[in-house]
Amino acid sequence: RSNLLVAATTDPAKLWGKSSARLLSLSLSSPPAMNSPLRVVSPLLVLHLKPVLTSLPQLSPSVLSPRRLFAPINPRALLCTAAARDHGGRSGALTGPPVLEEEELVTKIDVNPPKGTRDFPPEEMRLRNWLFHNFKEVSRLYGFEEVDFPVLESEALFIRKAGEEIRDQLYCFEDRGNRRVALRPELTPSLARLVIQKGKSAPLPLKWFAVGQCWRYERMTRGRRREHYQWNMDIIGVPEVTAEAELISSIVTFFKRIGITASDVGFKVSSRKQVLQELLRRYSLPENAFGKVCVIIDKIEKMPIEEIKKDLTSVGLSEDVIKELLQVLSIKSLAELEDILGSGEAIADLKHLFSLAEKFGYSDWIKFDASVVRGLAYYTGIVFEGFDRAGKLRAICGGGRYDRLLSTFGGDDLPACGFGFGDAVIVEFLKEKHLLPELSLQVDNIVCALDPDLRGAAATVATILRGKGQSTDLVLENKPLKWVFKRAARANAQRLILVGTKEWEKGMVGVKILASGEQYEIKVDELD
């Protein structure tokens, strides 16, 4: 609100640019005649400017802070802000953003993607495709089916329990129909929504995977971005720990495929059921403190211990409980944990998981570590995270069991577990280990006419090759042979096919194998 009013009270001709000022004065007087060239734009502008104009008399001088007045103000942004506010007030309004005259549009745009987001030029896209291909191939090997959900969801889906980092960074908006929406920060709530929607029509267990873009609105420090892609695998309907064992196995398979070994990466495994729920029950703490305590504990390595203690106090834990909790969390051996807490459901689960890990063949990848709790409030049982053994990077992936998520959305609970695996840390990790693959453009053929009149003939040749499944870059302009060779080298082409007048008259083309330099002529229909 303030921005808009500030602009309107300063000299409009200066702030809004010449032609906007003209439009402004137009809209202050009578509507322009029907045959005026401005007719198309002015009625809309009158509509958009109205709130500015009518609110001028009520303007309080206190909003005119010097900082705001000196900040550069983009006239287009102001107009759009006015439009958006207007939409906000009229439920379901469908009017578009303000319409501008062409002459106003020649300002140079910012050629970078919005702050915290990425373009994928070909070289980046090849890496992304390679990574996604491996995500998908592993999921396929494990018999999982791919799903996806809208990147834009109702905000309500993501608002829950206190303190999660992922909640505080929700990228939320109000849309033009007054709905609160958010760019998804994670995939699990959408998955839960779809599971409830499908109800009994989907035969359990569901084994679903997804690779989707997730968003967070975070202060742009430490080179963290506002979007990343996340690979998720989830198993819905299996209460046994075999499900968690299967999920960790699939991540291990992924690591192996891309050249990562058990000496590079490991998994820390624990169970919230044991370590935290047990402890909270023993001290009869309120049930709903559980999620919050987990979220606080997840920050142990990122925050001073005094802060952690303060936060734990604030959710109702006494000094004694905190002391015991922190002690238990430092345990790195299952036997030791059993000594302290006695045997129970979770100890049994963990033992079973470690025995299954042996059968799956990844014992050397996992270890018990009571400090692992994960930062999401909805986990209820086993939790795990993949970590860099060199200790340089954040968690590479993480997951766990969330048997009670569905009921928080009003559905019937189903046993469920899953993991998320982002595309950011793994690429950093691969760079660090010099494991990033060399991915280059690769075409089978480059086809080039040696004479402009043979452009059509070259098109015929390209069509034949493509019909045989060969990727073919057709040279579309007149270019010297030197240029064509350079392009062929850049595209790692296997063959250069030259269409020359004499050869074409005989129904032939020239072929040059680029690796060997071998050259020959061949009948067009014998090309393969």
Add this chain to the structure above:
Amino acid sequence: RSNLLVAATTDPAKLWGKSSARLLSLSLSSPPAMNSPLRVVSPLLVLHLKPVLTSLPQLSPSVLSPRRLFAPINPRALLCTAAARDHGGRSGALTGPPVLEEEELVTKIDVNPPKGTRDFPPEEMRLRNWLFHNFKEVSRLYGFEEVDFPVLESEALFIRKAGEEIRDQLYCFEDRGNRRVALRPELTPSLARLVIQKGKSAPLPLKWFAVGQCWRYERMTRGRRREHYQWNMDIIGVPEVTAEAELISSIVTFFKRIGITASDVGFKVSSRKQVLQELLRRYSLPENAFGKVCVIIDKIEKMPIEEIKKDLTSVGLSEDVIKELLQVLSIKSLAELEDILGSGEAIADLKHLFSLAEKFGYSDWIKFDASVVRGLAYYTGIVFEGFDRAGKLRAICGGGRYDRLLSTFGGDDLPACGFGFGDAVIVEFLKEKHLLPELSLQVDNIVCALDPDLRGAAATVATILRGKGQSTDLVLENKPLKWVFKRAARANAQRLILVGTKEWEKGMVGVKILASGEQYEIKVDELD
């Protein structure tokens, strides 16, 4: 603004729910003590509720319309709205959405995706993957490189010239840092941005393709959605019409791959350069009317002709010009067009395109039709659209030359052309023609332990099979054999691998080939 105030003036305890009311009164009094269990949530809430509370005295009774008072109001939505408005006012504010107590979260969420958007459960995802695979495979055959851009862009990138449907439906927001952003309605402006950014470092011509989700905020009639995926192919740096010919060829190849023939689909081709630019020049109409005239003409089949005429008058065309224009637009033969307008650059281009179509082998797919102009303002030359010969559906795809787009963003112009091909109309079309493929889940093996103690052994068997590249669904629970067979049938499994005690003792498993019913035992290491 009005929503928020209305809520605050009615009984808060009723509208906001019990615990919100409690928090509300808390925030009205002194801040809660540090050790209160509410400490974590309340400071944030105080912040969010402040605007509501301070604005109460100024409330005008006129906003209390009965409709608003009786409409069901979601307390969470109100809180979020307050938060969003607050962010709007504080530049760069990073506070999250309001934090709620757990007890408030048990309302049932809407299990459907937001209005106008889609979930992709496995069966829908298989169709999407099949379609995208064909998009990508054709692009690869033509030697194009894949790129992508953020789905969220600066709004400024999409605000241009008047009257385009795509502009009026811009899905725009203000983000928490006061930036005007939009979910992309199309891919071309982002592509142009990236081309300018890359500058001279990218060797021309660029042949780029993308498959990305695009959004529009449209009134939800006629079953149209608010998001769709679009396949784009673009050639940057080729002024010759060979580029357009190559693009149409690639779409034809796509159609053929998915079983569509020249008797199902055709392309209407025209050139804006000739038909419109020429006409406008002849009557010395302003250069900037060109884009608008094109956008108006594109609506000819969707709007009454009197409306079209009125719109054309309003951008400055006289009755005579309109008459001649409409006459020219009805021409369906290149020779006739040449008779009326005389020969020129565009006639030559079109002739060249038709001759190339012959060499590419798709003459029977294309025809000249002067009425095709496409609805995007930035096209400058040849335009084309794929249409349903049965006349039932909207344009299937469309594209053209846009040689002057880059300069509207402040870059140096480069000759460019491209097309967009959505995932919505083509799927409708395939349904209509009974050409939708049968796509079912397909796994190679189902592995099942016949005894709970052999769950680990089954995991070992699954790991071996997956290591050999075979997709394997491992049964994770104790299930009767009948259930396993049903699951195997649903997954179209080729083999069922049974791990029984006796066989396992010999290092063997039972195999059942599901298509033939053949059964045998085999050594585990001989499985392949």
